[in-house]
Amino acid sequence: MGRLAIIAGSGQLPVHLAQAAPDALRVGFDGIDTEVALHHRFRFEHLGGMFDRLKAEGVSRLVMGGGMSRPALDPTLFDAGMAEIAPRLLRAMAGGDDGLLREIIAIFEGQGLRVVGAHEILPDLTARSGLLAGPDPSDAQLADLRRADAILGALSPVDVGQAVVVEGGLCFGVETIQGTDALLGFVAQTPAHLRRGAGVLVKRPKVGQDLRVDMPSVGVTTLDHLQRAGLAGLVISPGTVLLIDSETLLTEADKRGLFILARRPE
Amino acid sequence: MGRLAIIAGSGQLPVHLAQAAPDALRVGFDGIDTEVALHHRFRFEHLGGMFDRLKAEGVSRLVMGGGMSRPALDPTLFDAGMAEIAPRLLRAMAGGDDGLLREIIAIFEGQGLRVVGAHEILPDLTARSGLLAGPDPSDAQLADLRRADAILGALSPVDVGQAVVVEGGLCFGVETIQGTDALLGFVAQTPAHLRRGAGVLVKRPKVGQDLRVDMPSVGVTTLDHLQRAGLAGLVISPGTVLLIDSETLLTEADKRGLFILARRPE
Numbered sequence: 001m002g003r004l005a006i007i008a009g010s011g012q013l014p015v016h017l018a019q020a021a022p023d024a025l026r027v028g029f030d031g032i033d034t035e036v037a038l039h040h041r042f043r044f045e046h047l048g049g050m051f052d053r054l055k056a057e058g059v060s061r062l063v064m065g066g067g068m069s070r071p072a073l074d075p076t077l078f079d080a081g082m083a084e085i086a087p088r089l090l091r092a093m094a095g096g097d098d099g100l101l102r103e104i105i106a107i108f109e110g111q112g113l114r115v116v117g118a119h120e121i122l123p124d125l126t127a128r129s130g131l132l133a134g135p136d137p138s139d140a141q142l143a144d145l146r147r148a149d150a151i152l153g154a155l156s157p158v159d160v161g162q163a164v165v166v167e168g169g170l171c172f173g174v175e176t177i178q179g180t181d182a183l184l185g186f187v188a189q190t191p192a193h194l195r196r197g198a199g200v201l202v203k204r205p206k207v208g209q210d211l212r213v214d215m216p217s218v219g220v221t222t223l224d225h226l227q228r229a230g231l232a233g234l235v236i237s238p239g240t241v242l243l244i245d246s247e248t249l250l251t252e253a254d255k256r257g258l259f260i261l262a263r264r265p266e
Numbered sequence: 267m268g269r270l271a272i273i274a275g276s277g278q279l280p281v282h283l284a285q286a287a288p289d290a291l292r293v294g295f296d297g298i299d300t301e302v303a304l305h306h307r308f309r310f311e312h313l314g315g316m317f318d319r320l321k322a323e324g325v326s327r328l329v330m331g332g333g334m335s336r337p338a339l340d341p342t343l344f345d346a347g348m349a350e351i352a353p354r355l356l357r358a359m360a361g362g363d364d365g366l367l368r369e370i371i372a373i374f375e376g377q378g379l380r381v382v383g384a385h386e387i388l389p390d391l392t393a394r395s396g397l398l399a400g401p402d403p404s405d406a407q408l409a410d411l412r413r414a415d416a417i418l419g420a421l422s423p424v425d426v427g428q429a430v431v432v433e434g435g436l437c438f439g440v441e442t443i444q445g446t447d448a449l450l451g452f453v454a455q456t457p458a459h460l461r462r463g464a465g466v467l468v469k470r471p472k473v474g475q476d477l478r479v480d481m482p483s484v485g486v487t488t489l490d491h492l493q494r495a496g497l498a499g500l501v502i503s504p505g506t507v508l509l510i511d512s513e514t515l516l517t518e519a520d521k522r523g524l525f526i527l528a529r530r531p532e
Contacts, residue, residue, distance in 0.1 A: 069459050094435040094462075143360075151424050158420045160437045169360035171426045174440040178456055186452045190444055193297075193335050 002060025004121075005113075008034040009066025012219060012244045013118060013125075017065045020121050025057050032068055044071045048081015051111045061114045063121055064213050070100075099159065101213040117212040118242060125246065127262035129238040133250040134259035137233055141200050141259075143169065145235050148202035149265040156207040162216050165231065167199020175203075180218075184225035198232035204265065205240050218260075219244030220252050233259030268326025270387075271379075274300040275332025278485060278510045279384060283331045286388050291323050298334050310337040314347015317377045327380045329387055330479050333445075336366075365425065367479040383478040384508060391512065393528035395504040399516040400525035403499055407466050407525075409435065411501050414468035415531040422473040428482050431497065433465020441469075446484075450491035464498035470531065471506050484526075485510030486518050499525030 004024040008014035014036045018026055027050065028038045042050045054062070070093060078086055085107050092103035105115045119126050137145070144166040151171055155161035163175035165187050172190055175183045180203060203216050218236060226234060234253075241262075243249055253260050270290040274280035280302045284292055293316065294304045308316045320328070336359060344352055351373050358369035371381045385392050403411070410432040417437055421427035429441035431453050438456055441449045446469060469482050484502060492500060500519075507528075509515055519526050 069457075072459065151421070151426055154420050154424045154426075155417070158417050160417055160420075160440070171442045172444070173442050174426070176437045176439050177460055178438070178452075182452075182455070185455075186444075186448075189448070189451075191335070193338060194443055 003058045004116075005054055005057075005059040005062040006036070007062060007064045008036040008038065009064070009068035010034055011066045011217075013065040013217065013242065016125065016244075017063060017118060017121055021063075024063075025054070025059055027054070029068070029071070031071060034066060043077060044073055045075075045077035045082055046079045047085065048079040048083075051081055051113075054113065055111075059113065061116055062108060063116050063118055065118045101210055105210060105213055115212045118215055119211060119240070122242075125242045125244075126239050127236055127241060127243055127246075127260075129262050129264075132243075132260040132262055133253035134233055134257060137200065137235075137259050137261060140168065140197065141232055144200045145202055145261075145263075146266060147171070148200065148235070152202065152204060152206075153265070159206065162206060162209075163201060163203040165199055165201050165229070167231070168196025170194075170196060172199060180222060181225050184222075184229040184231075187229040187231070188225075195230065198230055200233055200235055201226060201229075201231055202235045203241060204237040211240055215240070215242050217242035217244050218249070220249055223249070223252055223256060223258055226258055227256060231258075233261065235261045235263060237264060238262040269324045270382075271320055271323075271325040271328040272302070273328060273330040273334075274302040274304065275330070275334035276300055277332045277483075279331040279483060279508060282391065282510075283329060283384060283387055287329075290329075291320070291325055293320070295334070295337070297337060300332060309343060310339055311341075311343035311348055312345045313351065314345040314349075317347055317379075320379065321377075325379065327382055328374060329382050329384055331384045367476055371476060371479055381478045384481055385477060385506070388508075391508045391510075392505050393502055393507060393509055393512075393526075395528050395530075398509075398526040398528055399519035400499055400523055403466065403501075403525050403527060406434065406463065407498055410466045411468055411527075411529075412532065413437070414466065414501070415470075418468065418470060418472075419531070425472065428472055428475075429467060429469040431465055431467050431495070433497070434462025436460075436462060438465060446488065447491050450488075450495040450497075453495040453497070454491075461496065464496055466499055466501055467492060467495075467497055468501045469507060470503040477506055481506070481508050483508035483510050484515070486515055489515070489518055489522060489524055492524055493522060497524075499527065501527045501529060503530060504528040 006017050006024045006026050008028045026038050027040045028034045030043045092100045148164040148166040151164045161174050163180050165172040173183045173187045272283050272290045272292050274294045292304050293306045294300045296309045358366045414430040414432040417430045427440050429446050431438040439449045439453045
């Protein structure tokens with residue numbers, strides 16, 4: 001196996017990846033903050049230069065980790081390699097996340113780079129099945145879970161909605177491009193007269209979501225937002241959702257009385 | 267035909283209904299503000315008393331108009347009539363809007379009261395087909411419309427989403443229990459680096475939505491929120507979405523350069 005490269009975005013995930021693979025080449029992008037010390041940093045417009053660099057350093061596999069926002073691209077800055085792939089990339093950027101990320105994988109693999117998932121480098125970072133922290137969810141919360149899964153199931157074919165909030169049978173929010181924290185911020189603003197106790201956040205990969213580049217994750221900041229949104233807990237899929245800094249996450253959830261349940265959809 | 271009763275909620279719709287049917291009995295609920303001068307006001311817990319009053323006044327038809335939030339009910343205050351229907355009502359309140367409103371219609375009709383839609387009293391209040399105001403939507407915005415309709419179509423079977431915002435092919439928000447204005451407030455907070463020009467709000471009845479009690483509506487305040495959200499315009503279904511104060515609405519949309527397009531889904 002050739003050398004591994006980590007494409008590092010924001011948050012704790014790339015830090016864990018770098019610890020697990022200390023020999024990996026760490027690269028990042030201008031405009032994307034990362035807590036990892038990078039070997040190389042590129043403009044998005046210079047992807048051609050990045051591919052050349054990865055090959056020159058003997059990289060044959062890469063893993064993407066951490067948050068990465070969709071960049072505004074300046075076509076006048078494209079290098080030759082980027083100019084070649086830009087039409088595919090821009091077409092895919094007009095669609096949902098899944099389509100874009102599938103295209104990015106195809107582009108990397110067209111360069112002879114195999115894309116691996118963060119869960120392959122860090123298998124312990126995903127949840128095992130069961131109640132991981134906090135109190136047992138109530139029957140009403142389990143009913144909310146089933147309703148959330150019906151909504152996620154309906155949305156999956158149109159590539160929307162990695163997370164849904166349901167409370168007392170009512171849908172309080174659907175995750176869109178702004179992400180889970182923004183969704184929970186929206187739920188927190190729900191007028192009191194609409195609230196129906198303490199509902200649940202259900203977060204799962206969409207059907208067909210490629211976990212190699214886009215793995216749902218939860219961390220302590222998710223708990224902060226969950227608490228501010230007045231929810232009782234969090235349901236995730238075992239094996240396919242990353243627990244960022246899992247020891248602290250589970251301890252904190254216990255301490256705050258928030259449940260974390262890893263269970264497949266029925 | 268017996269006398270008409272207007273069950274008045276917030277906003278301009280009950281005002282228009284009261285003007286169009288000056289002989290109607292106007293009733294409302296404690297905790298629901300309305301701009302209509304009411305003949306009678308009831309607690310939600312006293313629905314039995316309301317039915318008796320409507321019958322005593324010779325009412326045989328009723329129309330519901332305006333915003334009405336889901337109330338928190340105090341069972342210790344239920345009158346006899348309410349105690350009888352409460353189990354059905356509470357069960358339905360745990361579900362989506364459609365189920366609840368279907369149940370409310372069934373309860374009214376079980377009392378011998380025929381429920382009519384606001385569009386039957388005020389047919390001129392719904393949109394005719396075509397571009398009603400503002401500039402022609404761009405090709406990108408028409409593509410956003412098609413993507414929004416795909417999302418609304420996927421959500422319809424699970425009784426979520428009377429409106430969706432799409433911009434540059436990306437879903438920026440799905441209407442949930444908090445309503446259209448809250449959805450647009452959420453979209454307004456989208457970080458600039460995620461924005462893709464000026465997208466569209468698409469608002470339609472859900473498949474199977476009973477227009478007699480739950481008709482989507484747009485008004486000048488919708489334009490205010492649309493503008494703050496940085497969107498280019500609004501697509502609605504002809505014949506089934508109420509235009510509140512339509513003359514002002516269309517003039518204002520023209521003035522602000524926001525399009526209003528009434529077009530069925532493809």
